[in-house]
């Protein structure tokens with residue numbers, strides 16, 4: 001069975017090739033570095049399965065094209081699925097699977113690195129004068145929003161620094177309370193007491209622009225904001241204003257609103273909303289208190305190994321006619 005992988009980087013191919021051979025799947029895989037969009041969709045002709053990444057926007061129109069060209073399974077090589085129209089996929093008759101929790105440590109460690117980078121001013125070059133002396137993490141209050149797989153590991157690592165830890169999650173994780181002694185608080189309290197805030201919740205309809213003008217106002221002056229989750233959790237324009245006024249001292253982000261525009265190497269015409277965010281991103285890049293890492297928090301060997309393993313075994317089960325696939329979303 002022919003499978004087309006979109007948006008593949010050379011470092012991913014190594015893991016897919018190795019596991020395809022080692023596990024005896026012998027799938028006929030075609031690796032494409034281009035993104036899935038209207039210009040590249042025909043490359044999937046003749047394959048029942050395609051495999052995509054976070055920047056491959058899959059809306060109803062793309063799904064219809066895929067169905068006509070014979071695709072019946074989309075295997076996402078990521079945890080988040082906010083970029084896929086799952087309802088339409090179900091209606092049209094295309095299954096969608098993803099890879100949850102492949103290596104939460106990779107993202108948690110990255111978030112903690114960003115916390116240290118911002119809080120200790122590691123971005124200052126050695127010949128720059130220190131204008132403001134920083135404090136230890138031990139003396140900071142750190143608020144974590146979302147305490148699932150990634151958020152809870154972030155809290156466990158941060159416990160080692162001796163920081164006071166606060167958390168907000170509509171579904172509290174009792175295990176993490178007993179392991180770390182954190183306090184669950186209301187969102188309001190988390191915003192107003194934290195020196196550092198790290199986002200670890202998935203994007204959904206309820207939390208779009210969770211960090212907005214109002215929430216920025218409720219934060220401490222000089223707060224540090226970290227986002228390794230999804231760009232749309234943040235209202236970029238409000239955060240930009242808060243960064244300019246000093247309300248937000250530093251903003252480290254691995255993601256950006258409508259970040260699709262960053263990976264537009266096929267030069268597919270950008271939709272107006274993407275063009276708008278491309279311009280907003282330019283304004284962010286001019287800010288000295290902004291550090292952006294281009295969706296790389298997940299990128300470790302451990303993540304790539306697990307993503308390849310789960311994705312290939314799911315595709316193999318699909319080939320063998322299995323009616324229930326692991327981590328099916330539709």
Ligand code: NAD
Pocket residue numbers: 079080100101104107145146147148149150151168169170171200201202203206207210228229230254255295296297298299
């Ligand atoms: P998870 O499902 O294990 O945990 C998410 C937690 O967020 C849950 O406990 C849920 O109750 C909570 N939550 C939901 N809505 C919330 C809200 N409004 N406020 C506070 N908490 C809320 O997910 P996870 O594996 O920890 O992943 C979290 C997110 O991280 C993913 O959805 C994805 O967007 C992002 N992610 C980013 C990268 C990267 O490379 N940057 C990689 C993997 C995942």
